[in-house]
Every structure is written in structure tokens, then in C-alpha cells.
Amino acid sequence: MQIDEARVRAIVEQVVKSLAAQGQAPPSAARGGATAGEGVMPPPTTLGDGVFATIDEAVAATEKAQREWIAMSLAKRKDVVAAVRRVGIENAEMFARETVAETGMGRVADKIVKHTTVSRLTPGFEDLETTAWSGDKGLTIEEMAPYGVIGAVTPSTHPVPTMLNNTICNLVAGNGIVFNGHPAAKRVFAQAIQTVNRYIVAAGGPANLVTTTPEPTIESANQLFTHPKIKLLLVTGGPGVVKAAMASGKKVIAAGPGNPPVVVDETADLERAAVSIIEGASFDCNVLCVAEKEIFAVDAIADELKRRMIAHGAFELTTAQIEQLTAFVFKGEAGCAHPVLNRQAVGRDAETLAKAIGLTVPSTTRLLIGETTKDHWFVQHEQMTSFVPFVRCRDVHQAIDWAIEAEHGFYHTAVMHSKNVEYMDKMARLVNTTIFVKNGPSGAALGSGGEGTLSYSIAGPTGEGVTTPRTFTRRRRCALVDYFRII
16 A cells, blocks of 8 residues: 555645644744744553553563564555554644644644654665575575564654654564653653554554553663563664663664764855755754754855855854853853753754843744854754854865764764865765765755655664664575576
8 A cells, every 4th residue: 555645745735734824834934933832732641552551561562463463464564554654644733743842842843744754755665675596406585574573762852753764664674663762752652652553453453563661761771672572672862872772782773873064165056055054954943863963164155155044044143142052052061071951952943042042033033053163062062953053164175074073973964065076075985974965955865855765763873874674674595495496
């Protein structure tokens, strides 16, 4: 069963019109965007429909469901996966509003886009391949087989889209999946899990193929990591949870931190660069790990780039205002290697962030920018706020060097705006990131403005890259000796 893309577009258009009627602009509009005021708190969590009191109960239920799942026909499994895709499309506005209300992060309109696009662009069964060899000694085939039950940890920044992406990938791969959601998004996450289960059962699939607990904690995550029935771990989060998962002794697919730099050289289309950077960095208030976090601009075009960004919804802060904002966003003494982020700053729109330092900016403001040194905390630490530092560089070679330094070898994402193939080639080779976008917004490599499939788990630390269903399979080979070579 295929997703009807016309239907997807119609649903998104209907939701955006609804938002506009309530005075809320769609994500493409040049505005700051309200955050928590748009939200509706999700209901208290109850047990049932995939939500279990303990990790042990959740794993046991999913193990049973996974055995039923792999016994089903591929045709029926395709129907079930199509139903899971509909969860994100038909409930996009509800999940978006509830996520904003519970977490305080992001924009409802942008989150609607996240829910619908993850449902449409996550790859399906076409991603799996069967390989065959035939010769004088017979026939051998190799297929992509499931692991069994997967344990997964998800972030608070995009809890339901990550869950939907991970669920679709793993169901296609033949796995069941037990989630430990983020405590800051536990209610909307549990509600989404229950909705997924209802859609699965209605489509003829087994109950409890996807499960969670109502009170996710560090302890429940550790229980998931060490559970003997969990065959593979999928972790989307910060360095702490990735390190804990890797200490489990199990195979881990880890989507760790990122700090994506964007380089703009003197040959770039500055209008396109300005629009693209604002589009990528301001989407959902910069909570995406692929989003542009710092700009390295060649001095010859720096002023013009800033002028064009301001024309498209950026607001430039003074040095004094940047330092006020630094004190609000980061907690820690000067020289602190790992400053702690103020959660009241993360994922807030530009207007709200400006108000925190006593500044009033136009309601059309999408992004705050301002010049800093390359060593500034805003440059060197992933901060997921609506402020992007602007670093002036002598030439493109210095810009590339400083960008690589700021990326910290996370192997995540980098962006460049240039018409010089030699410069783009140099940065592509040296930055060594999983995703490298040239002349577009950061999401272009994930199907947003460019080609490619969508993933909310970019596995840089463990090397799998942009995860797809095949990421969660293991290869099995079967040989028949001396027979079935028919030509």
C-alpha cells in the first residue's frame, strides 16, 4: 500500500490554513512564531496499547509480537507499515501542539511539517535487497534479516518524529522496538505509542509491536541497555546517553551530537545563501541536529551576506547583547570545557530569546545573528537556539579550517555556499561529515529542498550514517549446492 502524496499535501494545506485562521503563520512565513502559547498539554498517561509499567513487561510483550510479525506475509506487513505512516499524517497537528506544550520548544507549524514529512519520506520495503549468486556449484542467496527486539532512546527535541522514523525503519526490517522516551516529552510520547499500536492492530498487525513505559528515567534506559532480550540498541541523543549505551556490550547504532558549520565564500550566490541559512537554522527554532549552528563568512562578502540575511528575517545583535545572551543561554564559569545549556533558551523562537535579554525585535524575526570570535561558546558548543554566531574569516581556506575545528569531529553535518568546485571539493574531503550540503539549507540532504530520504537518527559516532530500514538488519546467507543453476 502506497502513501497518497496528494492526500498528504491536502492534509498539510488544511492544517496550515487552520493555523492561519487562528493568527499563526505557516513555517515559510517570515515571523518569529509563538511557542508554548500554541500548545495543548497531552493527557495524563495510562497503561495499555503498548505502554507498560516496566521495561521487563514491555520487552516481553514486544518479543511475543515480533515473532507474530515475522510470521506474517510481506503484503500484510506493508499494509501495517502504511498504517503507521498515517499516524504521523492524520495526527500531525495534535502531536505538534502537544509537543510544544509539554517541552516548551519549537513552533507548532514547523512540527506539523516534521510529522508529515517523516511519515512520507522514511524509506520502506524498497530499501531491502536480496542478493543471489549462481554458478557450477549451485545457488546462494543473501537476505536482510531482523535482529529481533530493538531498544531505542529518543530525544525531547523531536520525540514523535524520531519514534515514527525509528518505528517504520524497524518494522520494515522485521524488528519489534521498545522505546525509552525522553522524560521531558513523556506524555506526548506515550500517547503517540498508543496511537501507533491502535493503527497497527486496526491494520491487522500484532499488539505491542512497539512499546514504552510511562515514566522513562536513566534507570529504565539502563535496564533497556542491559536487558538480555534486547539484541540491538538505537540511541538518538547527547554524548552521555551514547556513552552509556556503548558500555552495555551490545551492538549500538548511535546518533550523537552535531555542531554543523556553514561556510560562505566570495563566489557564493549570497541571496540564495542568506535565504537557505535562515530556512535551515530557524526551522523549528534550531532544535534539529542538522541545522546550521555557526556561520563562517569570507570577509569580502560578510557585510553583504549579513545585509541580505537581515532583509529575510534575521536581526543582528550588538557585541554587548551577544554577551547578555551568552550569560542567559550558557551556565558555567569562563573557561569551562562543557557549559550547561539553559533549557529555557533551547528551542525558543527569536522574539522570545530577545525578550530574555530585554530586547524587543520585530515579530517577523526568524533568527538572531551577531559577530563573534571563532572561540566563542556559541561557536564551539551545540546550542540549539534561535541565535547563530557569525564569524568573519580572512579567506575561504581559513573559513574551512575554522569550520572543521567547530565541527569537532562529530561526523555529523556541514554546509557550504560556493560556486567554486575546488573549494567545495576541499571542504568535502576535509570535514569528513556524514552529511555535507552545498548551496542549500541544511535539510536538503534529507529530502527537504534536495534529494534523499529522511531520518531522525543520523548515526555519526558508529558510522551507519543516515539510517534506513537496512541499517537495522543483519545479513543471512543460504546456499543450495549443485542445484538451481538453470542456465
